[in-house]
Amino acid sequence: MCGRFSIAGFEGFEERFQLKIDFPDLKPNYNVAPSQDVPVILNRGSNQCAFFKWGLIPYWAKDPSIGHKMINARAETVDEKPSFKTCLQRRRCLIVADGFYEWKKEGATKRPHRITLKSQELFGFAGLWDTWKSPTGELINSCTIITTTPNELMEPLHNRMPVILPRDVEPVWLDQGVVDSHFLKSLLGPYPVELMMAYEVSPFVNSVKNNGPECLVAVDTTLF
DNA sequence: CCAGACGTTGTT
DNA sequence: GTCTGG
DNA sequence: CCAGACGTTGTT
DNA sequence: GTCTGG
Numbered sequence: 001m002c003g004r005f006s007i008a009g010f011e012g013f014e015e016r017f018q019l020k021i022d023f024p025d026l027k028p029n030y031n032v033a034p035s036q037d038v039p040v041i042l043n044r045g046s047n048q049c050a051f052f053k054w055g056l057i058p059y060w061a062k063d064p065s066i067g068h069k070m071i072n073a074r075a076e077t078v079d080e081k082p083s084f085k086t087c088l089q090r091r092r093c094l095i096v097a098d099g100f101y102e103w104k105k106e107g108a109t110k111r112p113h114r115i116t117l118k119s120q121e122l123f124g125f126a127g128l129w130d131t132w133k134s135p136t137g138e139l140i141n142s143c144t145i146i147t148t149t150p151n152e153l154m155e156p157l158h159n160r161m162p163v164i165l166p167r168d169v170e171p172v173w174l175d176q177g178v179v180d181s182h183f184l185k186s187l188l189g190p191y192p193v194e195l196m197m198a199y200e201v202s203p204f205v206n207s208v209k210n211n212g213p214e215c216l217v218a219v220d221t222t223l224f
Numbered sequence: 225c226c227a228g229a230c231g232t233t234g235t236t
Numbered sequence: 237g238t239c240t241g242g
Numbered sequence: 243c244c245a246g247a248c249g250t251t252g253t254t
Numbered sequence: 255g256t257c258t259g260g
Contacts, residue, residue: 083230084231
């Protein structure tokens with residue numbers, strides 16, 4: 001699963017994703033939680049980055065609160081579920097991050113860990129998006145992160161992991177001409193373990209009220 | 225046909 | 237909107 | 243994901 | 255326990 005992530009810096013963002021950011025005051029977010037606006041790159045060739053609410057609200061929803069339950073979509077069934085099926089066909093996106101958090105359960109306790117690329121580069125989660133129209137006519141854009149089975153790095157931490165797309169797959173995922181759901185699903189595997197790293201962090205990150213560089217700091221487990 | 229759901233993870 | 241369950 | 247609330251009527 | 259909010 002993926003219920004919290006980070007985008008601690010936007011340095012190199014435009015070069016990395018070959019687009020312009022029109023937001024002048026981009027602040028680092030060390031503790032990105034569901035319901036917040038997250039940076040997305042859509043399959044609409046807009047050459048722009050947008051910010052969509054994390055927690056997908058299907059366009060047919062009567063109540064936007066459904067989005068609270070839609071923060072992840074299982075890769076295995078994303079082509080079958082009513083909430084995601086048409087999104088897979090037509091509304092795919094990248095959700096940009098530089099790390100994500102998982103809580104490792106040990107009996108009654110949960111210890112947060114941060115997972116990044118070894119290169120510490122920005123990356124894109126495989127995502128889906130939708131636009132919901134409220135009764136008053138207000139449009140709300142939202143998105144969800146696709147999950148898959150864990151690789152060997154993630155296995156000790158959790159039984160699911162978010163799909164990170166290899167860089168060369170990003171243009172394929174964002175190609176509107178691709179509609180073969182079987183092919184699209186084949187892109188949604190675990191990221192190569194040798195390119196990832198993980199470390200334990202402080203429970204500081206547990207509360208969404210805490211949003212600072214402390215979220216990224218490794219806990220020295222040798223003290224225990 | 226209509227009504228009602230539409231989700232994931234993890235725990236018991 | 238679309239699928240499942242009754 | 244975790245933290246925190248979980249209620250109503252009526253008054254300021 | 256379960257839902258909402260962030």
